[in-house]
Amino acid sequence: MSGFPRAFAAMLRVNIANMIQYRAEILLWSVWGIVNPTVLYVMWASAAGGSDDGTVAGLDRNGVATYYFSIMIVGHVTAAWDVYEMSYLVRKGSLSPQLLRPILPIWNSITGNLAYKITTMMFVLPMWAVFFFIVRPHFSTQPWQFGLAAVALVLGAVLNYMMCYTVALIAFWATKLDAVGEIYFGLCMMLGGRVAPIAGLPPVVSELAAVLPFQWMFAFPAELLAGIVTTPQEAMAGLGMQAAWVALTIILFNVVWRAAIRRYSAVSG
Amino acid sequence: MPQIAVEQLSKVFKVPEREGGFIASMGSLFRRRYREVRAVADVSFGVEAGEIVGFLGPNGAGKTTTLKMLSGLLFPTGGKAEVLGHTPWKRESAYLRRISMLMGQRSQLQWDLPAMDSFQVHGAIYDIPKPQFQQTLDELIELLDISSVLKKQVRTLSLGERMKCEICVSLLHRPDVLFLDEPTIGVDIEMQARIRRFIGEYNARYGATIILTSHYMADVTALCKRIVVIDHGKLLFDGSLAELSTRMAPFKVIKIDLDRPVDDYAFAALGDVMSCDDQKVVLRVPRKAASTATAKLLNDLPILDLTIEDPPIEDVIARVFGTRESDSAGDGKASMAEATTRRVK
Numbered sequence: 001m002s003g004f005p006r007a008f009a010a011m012l013r014v015n016i017a018n019m020i021q022y023r024a025e026i027l028l029w030s031v032w033g034i035v036n037p038t039v040l041y042v043m044w045a046s047a048a049g050g051s052d053d054g055t056v057a058g059l060d061r062n063g064v065a066t067y068y069f070s071i072m073i074v075g076h077v078t079a080a081w082d083v084y085e086m087s088y089l090v091r092k093g094s095l096s097p098q099l100l101r102p103i104l105p106i107w108n109s110i111t112g113n114l115a116y117k118i119t120t121m122m123f124v125l126p127m128w129a130v131f132f133f134i135v136r137p138h139f140s141t142q143p144w145q146f147g148l149a150a151v152a153l154v155l156g157a158v159l160n161y162m163m164c165y166t167v168a169l170i171a172f173w174a175t176k177l178d179a180v181g182e183i184y185f186g187l188c189m190m191l192g193g194r195v196a197p198i199a200g201l202p203p204v205v206s207e208l209a210a211v212l213p214f215q216w217m218f219a220f221p222a223e224l225l226a227g228i229v230t231t232p233q234e235a236m237a238g239l240g241m242q243a244a245w246v247a248l249t250i251i252l253f254n255v256v257w258r259a260a261i262r263r264y265s266a267v268s269g
Numbered sequence: 270m271p272q273i274a275v276e277q278l279s280k281v282f283k284v285p286e287r288e289g290g291f292i293a294s295m296g297s298l299f300r301r302r303y304r305e306v307r308a309v310a311d312v313s314f315g316v317e318a319g320e321i322v323g324f325l326g327p328n329g330a331g332k333t334t335t336l337k338m339l340s341g342l343l344f345p346t347g348g349k350a351e352v353l354g355h356t357p358w359k360r361e362s363a364y365l366r367r368i369s370m371l372m373g374q375r376s377q378l379q380w381d382l383p384a385m386d387s388f389q390v391h392g393a394i395y396d397i398p399k400p401q402f403q404q405t406l407d408e409l410i411e412l413l414d415i416s417s418v419l420k421k422q423v424r425t426l427s428l429g430e431r432m433k434c435e436i437c438v439s440l441l442h443r444p445d446v447l448f449l450d451e452p453t454i455g456v457d458i459e460m461q462a463r464i465r466r467f468i469g470e471y472n473a474r475y476g477a478t479i480i481l482t483s484h485y486m487a488d489v490t491a492l493c494k495r496i497v498v499i500d501h502g503k504l505l506f507d508g509s510l511a512e513l514s515t516r517m518a519p520f521k522v523i524k525i526d527l528d529r530p531v532d533d534y535a536f537a538a539l540g541d542v543m544s545c546d547d548q549k550v551v552l553r554v555p556r557k558a559a560s561t562a563t564a565k566l567l568n569d570l571p572i573l574d575l576t577i578e579d580p581p582i583e584d585v586i587a588r589v590f591g592t593r594e595s596d597s598a599g600d601g602k603a604s605m606a607e608a609t610t611r612r613v614k
Contacts, residue, residue, distance in 0.1 A: 010393030097377040102365035
């Protein structure tokens with residue numbers, strides 16, 4: 001192996017080694033990833049049970065279970081957190097050593113992101129299994145839906161990652177980004193169909209969600225996985241939207257990155 | 270053609286500022302004041318292939334900012350620079366593969382892992398062919414004497430051990446140009462000497478061009494035939510250490526061991542008495558008068574031993590910056606700094 005694949009593989013290996021140093025930390029993050037959708041499942045399942053027709057946002061209790069089990073998987077696979085880390089790297093000058101290398105710093109961050117997802121598998125898989133056996137979601141998903149859901153999951157992960165990293169570049173102008181991180185996370189939860197399925201959002205919010213990328217990161221892959229997206233046409237249109245947003249965020253990243261490194265003041269050495 | 274060519278390079282930072290205290294803090298909520306800091310002001314110089322140049326200046330002089338621009342970390346506000354035929358701040362991969370910047374206060378190593386892991390990632394990122402990587406690594410391990418620390422977590426290493434590993438990782442791809450920013454900061458004297466020796470050996474072995482900043486004059490005197498003095502972002506001097514000494518401190522230091530105590534007035538006519546401790550005397554005499562003064566001392570006084578030295582480089586540098594301070598205070602003295610700047614221009 002040589003060139004970029006060699007560098008990528010080496011960075012991935014070292015990031016996995018780094019993660020393994022802190023097993024307790026990644027266990028706790030894994031738990032955090034499970035708790036959130038579990039709480040929301042309990043809330044919406046109760047709401048469905050208490051409603052007149054036994055449904056909420058068009059889903060019965062079993063549908064809610066299937067949706068939130070899917071959201072649990074999607075949430076893990078698409079997780080991105082650079083908006084919280086970038087301000088530290090910029091403020092402390094820790095980005096400088098990465099900028100001196102002949103490879104964009106984003107690749108170190110991407111391999112770090114993948115390393116987290118790979119190393120936490122040993123914790124999340126048993127947790128998902130426990131959730132599955134307790135909640136008993138029923139998947140009526142067809143093989144073609146599973147296949148396209150896998151593609152949607154990858155595109156959703158790329159989209160959330162690129163958007164999160166691009167937003168994180170605000171750190172080159174604003175220095176501290178904790179609040180931006182919280183806003184971004186809030187938007188992902190609300191407009192991404194994680195707090196509630198998109199169909200259950202108030203009309204004005206769902207209209208807003210329709211023109212923003214968040215539902216294509218989380219809700220769409222989860223709906224495809226849960227079998228809620230029923231026709232191949234709908235599925236292909238959704239994948240097309242994901243691809244378009246991915247292309248747009250990559251272009252946006254390139255533009256913002258060029259401006260950002262011109263701004264970089266390389267403080268503290 | 271020089272390997273590093275810098276022309277009228279400038280960098281201005283816009284920094285927020287306010288008075289101390291709660292009221293000023295509240296005020297800055299509504300109205301923020303900024304000040305422009307000219308960190309580097311129209312600096313020009315060139316460095317030939319294989320040269321080691323010492324960059325000297327007090328804290329905040331603009332040394333590190335200049336190196337950061339030359340390594341591509343910072344965009345300049347004005348001016349031009351070419352290193353190895355590249356404009357550094359374009360940050361082309363072909364350029365970054367041929368340089369290295371070692372920042373004494375900034376780690377390139379994976380903190381929680383053994384240093385060897387960082388070396389291997391570095392080898393992969395720079396796509397160093399495996400046999401060459403192994404050969405260079407073996408050489409560096411031997412030269413830096415770090416074989417015993419390679420398996421330890423970086424965060425458990427002593428500062429000196431970590432610095433040597435930082436140097437190792439910086440050099441694995443055999444950079445043609447090396448920017449060393451305080452490479453010996455914080456390490457003990459013995460370690461400083463070893464790092465210094467190593468830098469000299471690396472330069473001799475690979476013909477690398479090196480720009481070095483250090484607050485330790487021993488680093489500079491041991492490694493650099495040429496120095497560039499910078500202060501308040503401006504280039505004050507560019508030449509050899511001996512030249513700087515002659516220009517900035519036009520005197521010699523004569524150290525005398527006497528057979529028996531002698532009255533102070535015996536020396537007063539020859540120069541300034543720097544110290545007089547029983548039978549040991551240190552005199553400062555004008556350069557041109559050094560031989561006459563020496564002859565007179567040997568003829569007239571009971572001398573056991575006598576040495577003539579250039580003034581310590583620390584004193585010379587202190588005079589450069591001291592002169593500059595007094596210039597900016599507007600005391601109207603003839604400016605050595607101006608004289609040297611004229612020479613540079």
